[in-house]
Amino acid sequence: MLLVRNASVRLLFAGQALYWGCSIIGITLTSIVGARLAPWPALATLPLALLVLGNLLSVQPLSLFMQRQGRRAGLQAGALFGVAGGLVSMLGVQWGSFAVFCLGTLAIGAYQASSGYYTYAALEAVDPAQKGRAAACVVAGGLCAAVFAPPLALWSRNLLATPLAGAYLAIAALAALGWVVMARLREGVAPKPAAGGIAAMRALLARPGLRAAVVMAAIGHGLMILVMNATPLAMEVCGFSAASAAYVIQWHVIGMFFPALFSGTLVDRFGSRPVAAVGAACLAASAVVALSGISFTEFLASSLLLGTGWNLMVIAGTTLLAESHAPEERGQAQALMQLANGSVAAAMSFASGALLTGVGWTAINAVALPLLAIAAGLLFVRGRATAAA
16 A cells, blocks of 8 residues: 555655644634634634635745755644644633734644645655555545544643633644654655746646646635535534534544545546546535535535545546646646635635625535536536547
8 A cells, every 4th residue: 555655655644634633623613713702703714714814825935945945844844833823823712812813823824835735745756657546645644633633622622721722732732743743754855946936827827737627626625615614603503512513524524534545546547537527516415415404414414525525626636737747847836726725715714704694504505506617617628628639
């Protein structure tokens, strides 16, 4: 098995598990903390939006830094931002300061940005025929997080005297472990830089395959962020306990990462386009289930389908990206995809709170359907272009 044989893939798998442990704790509790600290209800998910903004602001600098200094230095730097962000967020909760809490989540966003490069580092450590499986192995690290993070979130929320503050101390501790794991990553896997700048990105986006990869991954990631961020708050509004929300998020994360056990093999065997199409269908099914009612079972089933669709679209999009650029263009191409994902996720994070408090849970899920129609159109156009070639 690739995960067993390749030391770099093993370390990146562990780093992904620790990052997603932090992320799951944040997903479970941050919108609830935001609702308690925010001066206006519509700002409840602003901390999550700022987390994604921190990601967006860090993506390009991290890519350039890793091209110069190596993957290990860049990924360790990202983990240190996670430590700092967790500690600052903890202080924000203890002090009852919405501004300080938002500052902490902004710093955690830089950790999120660095974690986005784990998959790309794995692609650079394997043969071309194993790229789908390498991406899936790293993404599967989140499956471990799905097991330990929700119970950790529930336990750590009462770890300190101020309710929920201890959860952000747990985030800082997990990020510190991530720094230790990344310290063991072998040097020499960072790509050599090619000519960069806006012109280089425009040239990359002119390629149909690369453009399809970027847009498909951004739509899949954006929809997952939109619905996932709103789910704990929507469940609280509907009268469900924090424990119920944590259970739903746990199954959502299982849906995100369990398919990684086979999705990479499917991509290597059948190609990126069919797997992305199945992922889009899962996301559409998630929206339909959510629109059908607000019982616990419907929240659970919708979240599970949401995670599954995200996995398939992201693995397919990441692999298609790797097939659409030259080795020396890796830094720019990867930064472009992460920039697109971060931009869409930032917009969706902020929109989730405004939509939930303004027009409700139904509207959030209804947004998914036209966006998935765009993704389906790209798949169709890409398929015809491939067939013509």
